[in-house]
Amino acid sequence: MKLQEAKNILHNGLWKQNTGVVQLLGMCPLLAVSNSVVNAVSLGLATTVVMALSGASISPIRNFVPNEIRIPVYILIIAMLVTVVQYLMNAYMYSLYIVLGIFIPLIVTNCIVLARIEAFAGKNPVLPAALDGFAMGLGLTAVLAVLGGIREIFGHGTLFSGLDLALGEMAKGWVITIVPDYHGFLFAILPPGAFIGLGLLIAGKNYLTLRAEKKAKIINIHSANTRTA
Amino acid sequence: MKRLTKATLRTALNLLFFTVIGTAILAFTFNITYELIAKSEDAAKLKLISQVIPNTLYDNDLIKDTITLSASAQLGTEQDTIAYRGRLKGQPSVVVLEAVAPDGYSGKIGLIVAINYTGVISGVRVISHKETPGLGDYIDFAKNPWISQFAGASHERYPEGDWQVKKDGGQFDYMAGATITPRAVVKAVHNVLHYFEDNRAKLFAENASETKSASTQEAGKQ
Numbered sequence: 001m002k003l004q005e006a007k008n009i010l011h012n013g014l015w016k017q018n019t020g021v022v023q024l025l026g027m028c029p030l031l032a033v034s035n036s037v038v039n040a041v042s043l044g045l046a047t048t049v050v051m052a053l054s055g056a057s058i059s060p061i062r063n064f065v066p067n068e069i070r071i072p073v074y075i076l077i078i079a080m081l082v083t084v085v086q087y088l089m090n091a092y093m094y095s096l097y098i099v100l101g102i103f104i105p106l107i108v109t110n111c112i113v114l115a116r117i118e119a120f121a122g123k124n125p126v127l128p129a130a131l132d133g134f135a136m137g138l139g140l141t142a143v144l145a146v147l148g149g150i151r152e153i154f155g156h157g158t159l160f161s162g163l164d165l166a167l168g169e170m171a172k173g174w175v176i177t178i179v180p181d182y183h184g185f186l187f188a189i190l191p192p193g194a195f196i197g198l199g200l201l202i203a204g205k206n207y208l209t210l211r212a213e214k215k216a217k218i219i220n221i222h223s224a225n226t227r228t229a
Numbered sequence: 230m231k232r233l234t235k236a237t238l239r240t241a242l243n244l245l246f247f248t249v250i251g252t253a254i255l256a257f258t259f260n261i262t263y264e265l266i267a268k269s270e271d272a273a274k275l276k277l278i279s280q281v282i283p284n285t286l287y288d289n290d291l292i293k294d295t296i297t298l299s300a301s302a303q304l305g306t307e308q309d310t311i312a313y314r315g316r317l318k319g320q321p322s323v324v325v326l327e328a329v330a331p332d333g334y335s336g337k338i339g340l341i342v343a344i345n346y347t348g349v350i351s352g353v354r355v356i357s358h359k360e361t362p363g364l365g366d367y368i369d370f371a372k373n374p375w376i377s378q379f380a381g382a383s384h385e386r387y388p389e390g391d392w393q394v395k396k397d398g399g400q401f402d403y404m405a406g407a408t409i410t411p412r413a414v415v416k417a418v419h420n421v422l423h424y425f426e427d428n429r430a431k432l433f434a435e436n437a438s439e440t441k442s443a444s445t446q447e448a449g450k451q
Contacts, residue, residue: 064243065243066240066243068240073243076248076251077247077251079251080251080255083255084255084258087258087266088258088262090262091261091262091266092265094269094270094272098273189362
C-alpha cells in the first residue's frame with residue numbers, strides 16, 4: 001500500500017465520505033447513544049474495531065466466497081466479530097457494557113459495516129481494507145463525539161460524565177462541569193436533540209466543503225489570470 | 230439437474246465452512262471470558278444488594294443462597310425471579326426480592342426490595358425504569374434520595390391505609406408534578422411486603438428450589 005493511497009483512505013473516512021455527516025449511514029447508534037461523550041465515543045470505538053477487523057478478515061477470503069452467498073458469509077463474519085467484541089467488553093469493561101449493552105449487538109445491523117465491506121473490503125487487499133474500516137469507524141466516532149459533546153453540554157451542563165464507567169473509579173474526578181448548578185435541558189438529551197444536533201453538524205460540514213471549493217475556484221481563476229497576463 | 234445439485238452442494242459446503250470457523254472462534258472467546266463475566270455479574274449484583282442491606286445483617290454467601298420464585302401478581306412479575314437470602318449465624322435475617330411496578334408513568338418500574346425477617350423493609354432501589362428524565366426519575370437513587378424513605382417501613386409503623394403518597398392521605402413523600410410514578414412505587418413496595426408476610430416461611434426454607442406464588446392460604450394464618 002502506497003502512502004498516498006493510505007492518505008486517501010484516511011481522508012475519505014474521516015472527512016470526505018464521513019459516515020456520520022456525508023454518507024448518513026449508521027444513524028441508529030448516532031441518535032441513540034450520542035447523549036453523552038463517553039457513551040458516544042465508546043460505541044464509536046466498538047464499531048471502529050468491528051469495522052477494521054471485518055475489513056481485515058473479509059478481504060483475504062473475498063476470492064473464495066462465491067458471489068451468490070457473499071452476503072450471508074459477510075454477515076456471519078460481522079456477527080461473529082461483534083459477538084467477540086461483546087464478550088470482551090462484558091469481561092473487561094463490565095460497567096461500560098451495562099450502559100452500552102443493548103447497542104453492541106446492533107453493530108451487526110449497522111448498515112455502514114456491510115456497506116464498507118461491499119464497497120471496499122470485498123474488492124481490495126487486506127491492509128487497505130482494514131485501514132478503510134478503521135478510518136470510516138473513526139470518522140463515525142468523531143461525529144458521535146462532537147454530537148455527544150453538544151448534547152451533553154446543553155442537556156446536562158457537563159462533559160465526560162460517566163468516564164469512570166470506561167476507565168474505572170479514578171476517572172470520577174475528570175468530569176468537567178461547564179455550567180455549574182445547571183438544571184438540565186431535557187430536549188437535548190431526548191431523540192429530537194440528536195436530530196437537530198446532527199442537522200447542524202451536516203450543515204456545518206457542507207458549509208466548510210462549499211467554502212473550500214469556492215476558495216479552490218478563486219485560486220484556479222487567479223492562477224489562470226496570471227498565466228494569461 | 231446434476232450440475233445444479235453439485236453447485237448447490239458446493240455453495241452449501243462453503244457456507245458451512247465459514248459457519249464452523251465462526252463458531253469455533255466464538256467458542257474460544259466465550260471460553261476465555263465467561264468466568265470473568267460471571268464474576269463481574271456477581272459483583273454487580275452484590276454491589277446493588279449492598280445498597281439495600283448493610284453487610285452486618287448477614288454472614289452467608291448471599292449470592293449463592295437463592296430461591297426461585299414463580300411469577301406472582303403481588304410481585305408484579307411475569308417470569309420467575311431469584312430471591313437472595315441472608316442469614317446471620319445460621320438464622321434467617323433478610324431477603325432480597327425482585328419486583329415490578331407495572332403502572333409507572335411510562336411502563337414498568339423494576340425494583341429490588343430487601344426485607345428483614347421481622348417484616349421491616351431494609352431498603353428499596355429502582356433497577357430499571359423509563360420515567361421522564363428530570364420529572365419522574367427522582368425514584369432513582371442516583372438522582373434523588375427519595376427512595377430511601379422506605380428504609381425502616383413496616384406494617385407496624387404504617388398500618389394499611391398509610392401506604393400511599395401524602396397527596397392521597399398516606400405517609401409517603403412525593404414531588405409535585407409527578408405523582409403517578411411514586412404512587413406506582415409505593416403500591417408495588419406495599420404489595421411486596423404483603424407477599425413477604427404471606428410467604429415468609431417458604432422464602433427462608435432451606436434447599437427449597439421453588440415456592441408457589443399462591444399466597445392466599447397462608448395469609449389467614451399470619
